[in-house]
Amino acid sequence: MHLITLTTDFGTVDWFVGTMKGVLLGINPSARIVDLTHGVAAGDIRAGAFALTAGCRFFPKGTVHIAVVDPGVGSVREAIAVETERYFFVGPDNGVLSWALRNERIRTVRTLKNEKYFLPQISKTFHGRDIFAPVAAHLSRGMAIEKLGPSKKEFVRLDWPEPRAKGRSIEGEIVYIDGFGNAITNLGAEVLNVFGGRRLEVLVKGKRLCAIESCYAAVRARKAVGVIGSSGFLEIAVNGGSAAKNFGLIPGTRVSVVSPTGTYE
Amino acid sequence: MHLITLTTDFGTVDWFVGTMKGVLLGINPSARIVDLTHGVAAGDIRAGAFALTAGCRFFPKGTVHIAVVDPGVGSVREAIAVETERYFFVGPDNGVLSWALRNERIRTVRTLKNEKYFLPQISKTFHGRDIFAPVAAHLSRGMAIEKLGPSKKEFVRLDWPEPRAKGRSIEGEIVYIDGFGNAITNLGAEVLNVFGGRRLEVLVKGKRLCAIESCYAAVRARKAVGVIGSSGFLEIAVNGGSAAKNFGLIPGTRVSVVSPTGTYE
Amino acid sequence: MHLITLTTDFGTVDWFVGTMKGVLLGINPSARIVDLTHGVAAGDIRAGAFALTAGCRFFPKGTVHIAVVDPGVGSVREAIAVETERYFFVGPDNGVLSWALRNERIRTVRTLKNEKYFLPQISKTFHGRDIFAPVAAHLSRGMAIEKLGPSKKEFVRLDWPEPRAKGRSIEGEIVYIDGFGNAITNLGAEVLNVFGGRRLEVLVKGKRLCAIESCYAAVRARKAVGVIGSSGFLEIAVNGGSAAKNFGLIPGTRVSVVSPTGTYE
Numbered sequence: 001m002h003l004i005t006l007t008t009d010f011g012t013v014d015w016f017v018g019t020m021k022g023v024l025l026g027i028n029p030s031a032r033i034v035d036l037t038h039g040v041a042a043g044d045i046r047a048g049a050f051a052l053t054a055g056c057r058f059f060p061k062g063t064v065h066i067a068v069v070d071p072g073v074g075s076v077r078e079a080i081a082v083e084t085e086r087y088f089f090v091g092p093d094n095g096v097l098s099w100a101l102r103n104e105r106i107r108t109v110r111t112l113k114n115e116k117y118f119l120p121q122i123s124k125t126f127h128g129r130d131i132f133a134p135v136a137a138h139l140s141r142g143m144a145i146e147k148l149g150p151s152k153k154e155f156v157r158l159d160w161p162e163p164r165a166k167g168r169s170i171e172g173e174i175v176y177i178d179g180f181g182n183a184i185t186n187l188g189a190e191v192l193n194v195f196g197g198r199r200l201e202v203l204v205k206g207k208r209l210c211a212i213e214s215c216y217a218a219v220r221a222r223k224a225v226g227v228i229g230s231s232g233f234l235e236i237a238v239n240g241g242s243a244a245k246n247f248g249l250i251p252g253t254r255v256s257v258v259s260p261t262g263t264y265e
Numbered sequence: 266m267h268l269i270t271l272t273t274d275f276g277t278v279d280w281f282v283g284t285m286k287g288v289l290l291g292i293n294p295s296a297r298i299v300d301l302t303h304g305v306a307a308g309d310i311r312a313g314a315f316a317l318t319a320g321c322r323f324f325p326k327g328t329v330h331i332a333v334v335d336p337g338v339g340s341v342r343e344a345i346a347v348e349t350e351r352y353f354f355v356g357p358d359n360g361v362l363s364w365a366l367r368n369e370r371i372r373t374v375r376t377l378k379n380e381k382y383f384l385p386q387i388s389k390t391f392h393g394r395d396i397f398a399p400v401a402a403h404l405s406r407g408m409a410i411e412k413l414g415p416s417k418k419e420f421v422r423l424d425w426p427e428p429r430a431k432g433r434s435i436e437g438e439i440v441y442i443d444g445f446g447n448a449i450t451n452l453g454a455e456v457l458n459v460f461g462g463r464r465l466e467v468l469v470k471g472k473r474l475c476a477i478e479s480c481y482a483a484v485r486a487r488k489a490v491g492v493i494g495s496s497g498f499l500e501i502a503v504n505g506g507s508a509a510k511n512f513g514l515i516p517g518t519r520v521s522v523v524s525p526t527g528t529y530e
Numbered sequence: 531m532h533l534i535t536l537t538t539d540f541g542t543v544d545w546f547v548g549t550m551k552g553v554l555l556g557i558n559p560s561a562r563i564v565d566l567t568h569g570v571a572a573g574d575i576r577a578g579a580f581a582l583t584a585g586c587r588f589f590p591k592g593t594v595h596i597a598v599v600d601p602g603v604g605s606v607r608e609a610i611a612v613e614t615e616r617y618f619f620v621g622p623d624n625g626v627l628s629w630a631l632r633n634e635r636i637r638t639v640r641t642l643k644n645e646k647y648f649l650p651q652i653s654k655t656f657h658g659r660d661i662f663a664p665v666a667a668h669l670s671r672g673m674a675i676e677k678l679g680p681s682k683k684e685f686v687r688l689d690w691p692e693p694r695a696k697g698r699s700i701e702g703e704i705v706y707i708d709g710f711g712n713a714i715t716n717l718g719a720e721v722l723n724v725f726g727g728r729r730l731e732v733l734v735k736g737k738r739l740c741a742i743e744s745c746y747a748a749v750r751a752r753k754a755v756g757v758i759g760s761s762g763f764l765e766i767a768v769n770g771g772s773a774a775k776n777f778g779l780i781p782g783t784r785v786s787v788v789s790p791t792g793t794y795e
Contacts, residue, residue: 059291
């Protein structure tokens, strides 16, 4: 199999994503292409990085992941391909790959310099089609990554907000708002285990918002609830509604979790 | 061929659908996956049931249809797989499969109990990825449905609103609003045949809205028209506009059809 | 490979596109299907024609391109299939194929008359599923286009607005607004070369809007910029924003390009 995924902010109302697939299949007719998402907010590198991180690990070994959220396209930012133990990653070197790479064992990072593996004509506005798609198609055919360009020691890393223990609470923040309006935090299930299974409450701006339950349906319709979501992080949801809209949550909003009945161990 | 379709309310702005495809292709690399729709309104089981019913019959024999509109995910509702003469269906046992099953000859219904065919880790919020996708992938590879769990006599059935003859008219209701704003009713072409080909008019809330014509373009731009739509049901449309918005039509709105020149035969 | 692309105004909230794919795969199980776009504004034949033109050329030789923006479905408009040196095109004869065909060497145009290659039941509202999909699937399997129906000398051609030199400026117009709000004009890179590489400015309604730069990031955030976009045409953009919204640009808006420092050569 030659599996390739796409994570972009191109949306689906135009032909942009379709032409990337035309380029991919022109170079590797056996490629299988999966849209991870094209709904990243335009230019929102952190949202793209989170989507890629949350989604990429469900794909089989050898998959080539393309991520293009690229507001600096055509300017000085570099383009890279990364080989890890499990996957390949291709995209601009602006941090969009960096959160996914935190979970991978990196073998090599290459700057995309060899124009032999690009389209013959390179636009200044659409490297997804002209550079990243052809490069990924060649990688998916088994081409050695070394051919793409020189090795690169460092790449741009977005800072990941680490949770912090503070007295009896753990402090974190919203990192992503999903299409249902669920607000996903940086607080992983393992972080919350420090409370030893006690009943936990979620506070936003110092105010109690909801308890952490096992599923959305554990609370009545239109009520707020905290759950460990499918990406392994605490998320704030409203059963049948949008937590983001109801409570004005956006990426960066501070969140804390406390156990009203116990102490931080 | 190993064809699998997806009908969900997950939308396409996040990575949720993409990860289901990663799981499917990880288990069955030969699977061909078609999105029926991911645009079902969040938690709207009846809309999901209608979309599946309208779409599934255009797929070849042996196709595995996954439908996940699942507001009760993680709570007590069961998960099922159904084998019929033509197809397999996989989803929560909340009625979302039930309208499609009205058109099928059911061979067996199974409760999904055998965790061997799930992902190793089961979240409480995303059984589409963790249970339904792996189960469907195994079915698409030809695995016997009996392996998934015990046989089940009954499953949750949504009531289908049957049209009713009432004097000189036939009474029905809106069951689905499509993306163009066309309002699809429960009145099938065969129901309207009782009028013997006479000119028919559509009434909403007792008021004449439009005549039934052969196609949208039979009326001028911005004018209302009734047509037998592509799903075989009468739909109320506005040529170049949205009937739902123009006339405030929603699922459940009562509709009647009369022949002003004849009597009900 | 048996590659088929889809360009429609069906959107993705319903099952319409999915059923087309079911029909395609039922007839040609080896078909590879790529969505070029389903986000064409409802009934906007010119937008569909532009999307097809901009996208189709990135696909390998032999690809079958289906385009269905078809407000006259079920009425008198004809349906056609076209074989060119590189591709096949299938759709209604309402002009939606005509801009793409300007770039192709046409071998034959056929009226779709042979019902043997349609679905057994033809609806009045969804020829994408009932006529265009089965016809395209048969073509993708290598069936001779002659079997589909009689040869046709003429087909409906949308007029393409040609740029015009006027004193020291070149006059054109907006032809497409993309999902980012970038306003794409009919002024190709080759047209602008007449200025011999001089600094160029873009005027709308006689007022200077921006200069032409090499990429979006050449101007500060929220500033307007003209760039040669990925389709080879001048587009007016706002770095990180929507030029269409900011400046009220729509298809048909007149645009001119001048070199304030030089004369038209």
